[in-house]
Amino acid sequence: MTNKDLLIEKFLEHTLSAEEQLEFDRLLQSDAAFQQEFEFQKKLKASIIIETREKQKQQLRALEREIATPSRFKYAAAAAIILVVFAALIFALIRPDTDDLYASYYEPFPNLEKPTTRDKTTTDLPAKAFYAYDTENYATAAALFDQIYTQQAADYAILYEGLSYMELGKFRQAIQTFELFDFEKQNNYTHTISWYLALCYLKNQQTERAKFLLEEVSLSDSQFKTSSTELLEELN
Amino acid sequence: MNEVEHTIKQLREGDELTISSVYKSNREKFISYARRFDINREDIIDIYQDAIIALTENAKKGLLDGLKSEISTYLFSIGKYMIYNHLKKNKNLPLLENNIPDNITWNDYAEEMQDDDVRKMKASFSKLGEQCQKVLRLFYYEEKKLDDIVTALAYSNKDVLKSQKSRCIKQLKELIQNDK
Structure with a gap:
């Protein structure tokens, strides 16, 4: 094994000394054959990783099939699916229109964070954002809350950016914004965001997702508990 | 424990x-x-x-x-x-940089999956003998040091393992050549 091969090997092992690292960098810049061998080794590493992961994935898929459909249930499952499809068809004919439900449950959410000052010259980003929100300039508000989120990942920025999109009728963007929230956190925003996210899903006719969120909110002690319970009943 | x-x-x-x-x-x-x-x-x-x-x-x-x-x-x-x-x-979310949590590494190799060389290498790798696959997988996938592989696969010493590894890579290169 040449010295060069040894360097590549040590690089892959993460055992290069500082001195060897310098030599390694120098060769990579100046020696075409070394560069080529290094490229080969990198691709080899990638291909072995991809191959090994594919094998593991196959095993996990087999495991998943085992969990999802124990064989004695397969026929029952098929029958159940047919039933569900029929039920869904009938249900679709009689269930309330999601747009109507949205309209009767959606209420704009007030600014509870920052009392707005009338000073339009303020340079404070949150103050500007809430000013835009309170004066119903929702496009501006959404853009400003997005900046705040980018800078400090604040939860309130997620809530009010999403709300601004809802006011603009941009439900896809509202959903994408609310999804940035870390739902494992339990804070003042958790159920408020879940509630409004559920309404967006409702508007988007993704009723199952909406129901899932409403169930959570209806079990909470949030201000939207009662509304969630009622809306759920109407959806069921 | x-x-x-x-x-x-x-x-x-x-x-x-x-x-x-x-x-x-x-x-x-x-x-x-x-x-x-x-x-x-x-x-x-x-x-x-x-x-x-x-x-x-x-x-x-x-x-x-x-x-x-x-x-x-x-x-x-x-x-x-x-x-x-x-x-x-x-x-295309307008997102904050999504930093990977500490103590976790993950590269999804999305780019490499599209690379023709990588695809050929992957196919050739699965044609290698079992022992070669084991050695190369330990080194490249599990990122084990050669000394640890000597122990894991019970080689008599590091030199034997090194020449085995070189042989495997040579074989792999030949397989890739033949595939072209």
């Missing part, structure tokens, strides 16, 4: 029963966590499986050694990172 340490050891060794029990015991919780996002069920399962693979890979690299939390917490932080990546990829 407590229970967590024991599980980590089993994961490091690639014990299938342990992997399957970790898979089963966190699956429902993960699915119901992910359901609030606009991701279809098939993709949720796919992401969950990647998270399990990342968990075992990180265990093999020793990144779970001395873990202070539960395995499931670690698995969830990988999974959450992957969910955000998925949402980001599919929707």
Whole structure:
């Protein structure tokens, strides 16, 4: 094994000394054959990783099939699916229109964070954002809350950016914004965001997702508990 | 050795029963966590499986050694990172840089998967003999040092392993040539 091969090997092992690292960098810049061998080794590493992961994935898929459909249930499952499809068809004919439900449950959410000052010259980003929100300039508000989120990942920025999109009728963007929230956190925003996210899903006719969120909110002690319970009943 | 340490050891060794029990015991919780996002069920399962693979890979690299939390917490932080990546990829989210949590490494090799050389190498690799696959997998995939591979595969000394590894790579290069 040449010295060069040894360097590549040590690089892959993460055992290069500082001195060897310098030599390694120098060769990579100046020696075409070394560069080529290094490229080969990198691709080899990638291909072995991809191959090994594919094998593991196959095993996990087999495991998943085992969990999802124990064989004695397969026929029952098929029958159940047919039933569900029929039920869904009938249900679709009689269930309330999601747009109507949205309209009767959606209420704009007030600014509870920052009392707005009338000073339009303020340079404070949150103050500007809430000013835009309170004066119903929702496009501006959404853009400003997005900046705040980018800078400090604040939860309130997620809530009010999403709300601004809802006011603009941009439900896809509202959903994408609310999804940035870390739902494992339990804070003042958790159920408020879940509630409004559920309404967006409702508007988007993704009723199952909406129901899932409403169930959570209806079990909470949030201000939207009662509304969630009622809306759920109407959806069921 | 407590229970967590024991599980980590089993994961490091690639014990299938342990992997399957970790898979089963966190699956429902993960699915119901992910359901609030606009991701279809098939993709949720796919992401969950990647998270399990990342968990075992990180265990093999020793990144779970001395873990202070539960395995499931670690698995969830990988999974959450992957969910955000998925949402980001599919929707061009105007997002804060999604930093990978500490103690976790994950490269999805998306670019390499599209590379023709890599595809050919992958096909040739699966044609290699079992021993060659083992040696190369330990070195390149598990990132084991040669000294550790000597012990793991019971070689008499490092030189024997080194010449075996060179032979395997030579064979692989020949297979790739023949495929062209």
